[in-house]
Amino acid sequence: MSTTEVVFNSHPFLFAIITRETIQMYAQAIHKLVMDIACKLAQGMGLASFSFEGWPCKFRINKYNFSPKTVNSSGVQIHTDSGFLTILQEDENVGGLEVMDKSGTFVAVEPLPGTLLVNLGDTAKVWSNGRLCNVKHRVVCKEPRTRMSIASFLLGPKEAKVEAPAELVDSSHPRLYVPFFYLDYRNLRISKELQAGEALDFSSSKKMNESRSTEGLSVAGMSNLSMTSDSVLRCTSMCTRAAEYSFHKG
Numbered sequence: 309m310s311t312t313e314v315v316f317n318s319h320p321f322l323f324a325i326i327t328r329e330t331i332q333m334y335a336q337a338i339h340k341l342v343m344d345i346a347c348k349l350a351q352g353m354g355l356a357s358f359s360f361e362g363w364p365c366k367f368r369i370n371k372y373n374f375s376p377k378t379v380n381s382s383g384v385q386i387h388t389d390s391g392f393l394t395i396l397q398e399d400e401n402v403g404g405l406e407v408m409d410k411s412g413t414f415v416a417v418e419p420l421p422g423t424l425l426v427n428l429g430d431t432a433k434v435w436s437n438g439r440l441c442n443v444k445h446r447v448v449c450k451e452p453r454t455r456m457s458i459a460s461f462l463l464g465p466k467e468a469k470v471e472a473p474a475e476l477v478d479s480s481h482p483r484l485y486v487p488f489f490y491l492d493y494r495n496l497r498i499s500k501e502l503q504a505g506e507a508l509d510f511s512s513s514k515k516m517n518e519s520r521s522t523e524g525l526s527v528a529g530m531s532n533l534s535m536t537s538d539s540v541l542r543c544t545s546m547c548t549r550a551a552e553y554s555f556h557k558g
């Protein structure tokens with residue numbers, strides 16, 4: 309049976325309170341859940357045999373150093389997640405997460421102990437040819453208390469391009485996005501400071517046709533960009549990445 313290999317990158321203080329075994333168990337359980345949900349989404353779109361095996365996952369522990377001075381300011385600025393799907397384990401006591409609804413209004417997500425929150429990212433929108441929606445969200449400091457959250461991400465494929473499977477493309481659903489490599493897309497979001505899904509325009513088939521450009525637009529937009537940490541842009545000094553773990557089936 310394969311195991312989940314966990315690559316650690318942790319703040320030293322965490323090891324005092326969380327053991328390696330606990331982290332490994334969490335990673336295994338959340339990996340299974342992430343894959344189950346992704347497969348069910350694919351099944352729901354008639355793609356029962358689509359496999360997300362090998363798509364990288366990671367989870368991150370966020371620590372928000374909220375204080376009386378930071379009330380009403382931004383903990384994490386508006387963004388979409390770049391990957392396929394995210395499972396959020398919110399702080400059970402301290403709220404602050406807000407998601408944007410269809411009308412563009414931010415709605416607060418109140419803490420609900422014992423629950424997990426699932427949201428979809430840019431990769432899901434491209435992969436589903438626009439059927440699944442990426443969700444804009446942010447974190448605002450509501451009260452002067454330290455806030456912790458765990459965000460687990462199913463990212464995009466490493467070797468293959470992000471693209472809608474042929475079954476989701478036909479004459480009434482033309483391909484909305486020119487296929488691209490996930491890492492190129494993440495780098496583009498960072499370098500252009502377009503963290504709320506706008507970077508998808510660089511791969512939009514419609515925009516490319518309008519500008520009578522070809523695939524070159526995505527290549528020009530997405531190549532030769534160096535990789536940096538996307539926490540640099542999204543997080544304020546209030547939010548630190550206390551730990552990050554990458555995991556995959558090995």
Ligand SMILES: O=C(O)CCC(=O)C(=O)O
Nearest residue numbers: 370389396405447457459
């Ligand atoms: O801390 C939260 O509730 C949200 C974190 C988040 O949106 C992210 O890490 O992408």
Ligand SMILES: [Fe+2]
Nearest residue numbers: 387388389445
């Ligand atoms: Fe997020």
